[in-house]
Amino acid sequence: MSHRELDDMLGKGWRKPHFIANPALRWGLIVGFAAYLVAAVMTIEVDWARVYAGLDRGGQFILSFTRPDFVTRAGDIWSGLLESIVMTVAASVVGILISIPIGLGAARNIAPLPVYVICRGIVAISRALQEIIVAILLVAIFGFGPLAGFLTLSFATIGFLSKLLAEDIESMDKVQAEAIRASGARWMQWINYGVQPQVMPRLVGLSMYRIDINFRESAILGLVGAGGIGATLNTAFDRYEYDTAAAILILIIGIVMALEYLSGIIRARVQ
């Protein structure tokens, strides 16, 4: 019996089964998507005359990178940069410290349901509100300056880090933690011995990445008045000082690259 079935199948060729089995539905989705893509591209209006006029200004902007001016506004650039760095470091430290308990609470496998719901709620709110919107609100409350930027970045760090930390805790090896629990450890000891060693490399890696993001964000937040290098950059654009703006952008790129390099070294060490 089974031999006859086998004989039928031999020499028949084999293809991986399609993800969507129904051919009508499958082709319908493919054609529909292609049609939508074409329609969508066609609705984008391009004013070619305007583009031609703008090319000149864009060219000037790009050319200014060949002669960045670090000197004329050196004082402004330096104080803006320092403010950004202070903002980044302070917001990252505060944000990370608050993220750890919230991350623990937002992990379903270690937190009781009510704590989980509250912590997930905090994470959701923090992630739903984009940094710029939070910054505009906080500038309205606390006035122009780095305080609003610091608070914005701390708030954004909490949503980012708590969520990813909680997900790492949820995917940890259960048995290692179970072994610690079986020895009669208290809850805090259990976290310290059974959970922390498992998530530490990821926590360090994510924290480094968040410091990197916070620095880049600090350059944007200045545009809405929340202080830092962004404020200096905004002023440079307003005065059409593209060479100063180019200098600032080069500095930002340099610092981000340095942070990237540093985080690579640190992550390799804590594995």
Next chain:
Amino acid sequence: MLQLEKLTKTYKTGDKALQGIDLEVPSGQVLALIGPSGAGKSTMIRCINRLVEPTGGAAILDGVNLTRLGSGALRRARREMGMIFQEYALVERLTVMENVLSGRLGYVGFWRSFLRRYPQSDVDEAFRLLDRVGLLHMADKRADELSGGQRQRVGICRALIQQPKLLLVDEPTASLDPKTSRQIMRLITELCRERGLAAIINIHDVALAQMFVPRIVGLRFGEIVFDGPPDALTSEKLTEIYGEEDWEATIEKVEGEDTDIEAAE
């Protein structure tokens, strides 16, 4: 010393993992629990230290009903029960010494454990145990640098430093090669004898159980279907526990090895 009375576990899915287990383990007795995968071996030992909550019955350790304890009392009761795991369950990123000392967590306060400032007596005992299992030179290595057999030795130290009355051992040899398996079983049974410890050892290698353990309990579908000495485990009994299969080779092999060991001694 340990009594299980009608111990029952029904999972939320409706699976009846344990169906009213009655078992008595006297002080200092080492017992092997055999049975097919899914028979409830793992669930049974986890119901004793309540890593899994039993749904009915009682587990009584020296007169204390473990199933009724609140969280504080349960923690104190867990100190009396050392556990050894299938995949070693060492905390991979901690050192060997930290793993061994983690067996003392039930006895020391949070800050002492957080700062790794254990009492000298605990540290001395950890060194003594590591020396006993031949891993003293590995004390400061990270657990994930060790081989399987070495990890299981560290797991044994971690369970013993609790100064338990009872060892709960879950498939200690499942991830080890045959030679290391025997060494680990020998080590566990020797240490139990030295310290007068009772132990329940889950094991799926029948031959290994017969070789080292004086009492064997067979579990099938969450019920005890055999309880007796190793040589009472006949081919019919094995069929009752595991189902139809040719068992003669298994039993013969064991007898052969037993005589080998006796001859060597």
